[in-house]
Amino acid sequence: MSTSGIGARVERVEDERYLKGLGRFVADIQLPGMLEASFVRSTIAHGLITQIQIPADLRAQVFTGEHLSKLGSIGADSTLPGFQSSFFPAIAREKVRYVGETVAVCVAKDRACAEDLATQVAVEYSPLPGLATMTAAIDPSAPLLHNEWPSNINLAGEIGEELADDLAPVCVQRNFVTARQCMVPLEGRGVVAQWDEGRQQLTVHTSTQIPHLIRRALAETLGLKQRQVRVIAPDVGGGFGLKLVLQPEEVSVCWLAMKLRRPIRWIEDRREHLTVGANARQHEYRVKAYAQTDGKLVGIDVEIDVDAGAYSMWPFTSCFEAAQAGASFPGPYRFDHYHARTRTVMTNKPPLQPYRGVSRTGICFALELTIDALAREVGIEPAELRKRNLVNASDMPFTNVVGKIFDSGDYQASVTTAAEMIGLATVRQAQQQSRQDGRLLGVGFGSYTEQTSHGTKVFAGVGIPIVPGHEQARIRLTPDGSFEVMTGLQSHGQSLETTLAQIASEVLGAPINDIKIIHGDTGETPFSTGTYASRSIVWGGGAVDAASRTLSKRLKAIAGALLNCEASDVVLDDGKLRSREREVSLADLASVWYDAPEELSPDLTDQPLEAVGTYKPTSDHGAFSYATHAATVLVDPDLGAVEILDYVIADDCGRQVNPMVVEGQTIGGTVQGIGTALYEESPYDDNAIPQALNFAQYRIPSALEVPNIKLRSTESASPRTAYGIKGVGEGGAVSPPAAIINAINDALVGYGVEILETPATPERIFQALQQAQASKK
Amino acid sequence: MKAPEFDYQYASSLAHASELLSNAGGQAKLIAGGQSLLQLLNQRLIAPQLLVDIRHIDALKDIKEHEEKIEIGACVTSAALEDGVVAGTAGELLAHVASQIGYRSVRNQGTLGGAVAFADPAGDWPATMMSLNAVINVLGSGGEREISIHEFYRAPFVSVLQDTEIIVSLSIPKLASHTKWSYWKFSPTIGEVTKAIGIAIRDPEISDHRLALGAANGIPCRPTGIEDAWQAHNAAYADRDAMKRTIAALDVADDDYKLQCLTIAAERAIAGTYP
């Protein structure tokens, strides 16, 4: 029994240090003799490096790709047939392929001085045309990013066969575009590396979501054994996908630390982030949806192009996103015919990385706008059309058109709830009345189901070099009777220091303040592929549960001996082990086992008070979280300005370990999605030169732009996971562009115009209205 | 990103500041609140040899009330203006405008004189000063001079201020208490580059109708064609097409959308003076 176990809305144990300014982030680390690094970055998008001039007196402080020429590629290949392999150097050699690509690295006593050096390095290029768009890249006359490839297409894929034009009486067709954007964790990336020549040991503090994978990648790239590398992710100031790949800078900084035998620190600044971090979300969709006249979906035919930038990042590869998009496009809907063509196209922009929601934000946008277009076509309320086509609760588990097997839940109910929360009927009435201030009211919905916590076969199926097997966790009872839990995951806002402790608390009965979660350090924790794909609470939680159960058995056996009862009669509660009559505290039990083992029989002392548990869900399909978001907006047609009046979410992520944390994840993701919907964009000019280099140009939502989002949750337990938990980290970011832009299009319906692009900036809306007006004349 | 190297001098008085500028051969920049300057320095977009810090000079923080005008020291902060250090109707307008500038922690340091001198076309103060017919009191190596705000700006980020000159204060003609004013600013999110600013001031008793537009593709302006039409109309003037034509003729909008935003700014600012 535990009052802080699963389901308890308890305050977070990690809060105190952050609120006192005592968090320890990479940039907070200073080591004796440390030098700081600054990178010389390409100012052109595409070209050959003809010369790098380094002033003679700076040669000991400036290093180029030639210095690192013995290192292999830091990129990743997919095993999918047809995948084109590329060489991704930690520092560019011969050729640069995007603005911001590293060309040299400078070290000095501090960052300012290192930047001074960087300004003295003169790089000469022989420029090639910068390919700013996929259209430019696939043009037969386009120069090749990677000379050995037949074209700039990295991989093409196909699911199913082309659908017949006469498949159904109704067909709506739309093309969609989602903008390239940045993830913008408040803390950028950063690395501090230290090489111990005596011990032949590299210690790397890096702001990462995947310390164990980074260890593997650094060891392989630098030619070390993994035991020679310890990677520590200290406090990490947000990740969202930015920090789940091997970074070129991580490799360079480690190389420098080994070469110079001095600790080296590199901290990404915001200008760097907005330049080389413009690496997410850029897709194009061409959708045909076939339906009966009653709006019942019959089939979908979609072409998806993903702009993957210049290289394939390790380990998720350049083609992961397109593969996921093709497989996930059918969403939460039931229909029988599906055909998808996907292409991963390389351009002269930073390499694509998976951002919270990964491809699902884009596909939800394209699919849900198509659903609304269909609803208008057949004259059915969009919410009603969704309900007609969503998978039925009674059909769970349901195998969809591409063979994904949904586990549990009532998708239709989420639409009903969201419609009720947003006051759909009232909105429709209000739309009939003339408005005083000239602004247009609209309402929109966005439904999704998100495959979370998916497993081995799913990852193996997309051919990436890292496939998660069983998750591990270790737990130990300390000699003073509290617990330490070691996990190879990394918590950077997910609250795992609290929620994993809640799971251990559920099993071991100890209050969470007596359970310390140790994470993010390869030297202290068992291997894990890390924190991504909304997997940590399911996989890590399952492993902590398994380890706790093993330890619990041993503790009960010892307690049985101390309390003179059967082990099976012992209950763990509030830090004590109780029989019917007596009790012993964990502290006293630990004291006997560690300090007075002679009092225990050997069969109780030869079992460690430390256990490793392993876990994976019973199905590699994972657990499907789902939600319907709904928004009402006011559009000012004079300016194209949008105000979100109301925003509601009806969601379900299975059993909630800590409802406060679940809400926080959902609201936080939703606000990132609002940024995607309305504000965030990394534009490029025709030569692929980035145009948004500071926060006056790249906008993320502030408190002022965020509505009072209302949330109503149900808990449909997953039959596949420990405690029925489903993942929740990403879901919030999936629906907002769909819900908000559907609402905008609903507001604009009288103008005969639709916004089919993110972000829906005032200027885009204004231009669309202008075009609509012009075409009427 | 860190600033490039520069020297720094703390000016203990106006005369000292003036002397430091004169000796710098055009390679010095004044720093007051530094809220724009440090943004540029921290992105290495400028590289001055010397910064002359004038924020501590008491004479630049004075607010003097004269019969017809208020004289506001150049280093009075936006936060002080927001908190109402200037009395009267003009003071109310200044307080409102100040409250719309960026964030409080920026307003705590950013100064009126600094913002006027910086000449950011999207800034709040240049357009506001234009609507108020401010006069800029300047000290240079050759002594003091007064410059009308209407003759102050040449181009975005460029004014007639010489390298050795310092803005000492701004004189703002008072507004009668019955004057109606309205400040309308369009910025989809707070802190981004403003898309349009409209400031309208209406004194019905003397039939004074003023309109200033900011955040244009060019320096802030007073579209006199609209002011005249408004005055002739002598009521809530809202002929959008006419306004758009007037603004288009001023050549301050590079594209349709900027023209539209400025037109709406004019329309809504004027409407705002008829509560």
Place this chain on the structure above:
Amino acid sequence: MSTINLKINGAEVSATVEPRTHLADFLREQQRLTGTHLGCEHGHCGACTVLLNGEPVRSCLTLAVSCQGAMVETIEGMEDDDTMQSLRDAFKSEHALQCGFCSPGMLMTARDLVRRRRACDDQQLREALAGNWCRCTGYLGIVRAVRRVLDANS
């Protein structure tokens, strides 16, 4: 290099600084007060907010050398501050932080708001917080937490 004398969190400090070093780097690198964070270094994100002579400022847009004679307070200097304690408690109970990177700056701004304006509506509250960005929480917990402290004070 210039020598400056100032008070940091109540203690007299004398230090030499390069003119180009901003206050945040001075506090973090030379004074090892790393609770003040750098999120953009160009004045937008607010992670570096500290008090200068009692008022919140962007320490990335403030030169250390210009702080001669000034009084600087950082998150580390707020141990005995009742308003800050109330805010910390409210931030915990309203889940107003996730990764915690923005929290010190957010708290410094929130403290100023609570002390400067006893009453304000939600719009004013959000405007006051708009210069401190949080990428994790979506702000609702932060707004609730600050509201809770404002209401308790009024």
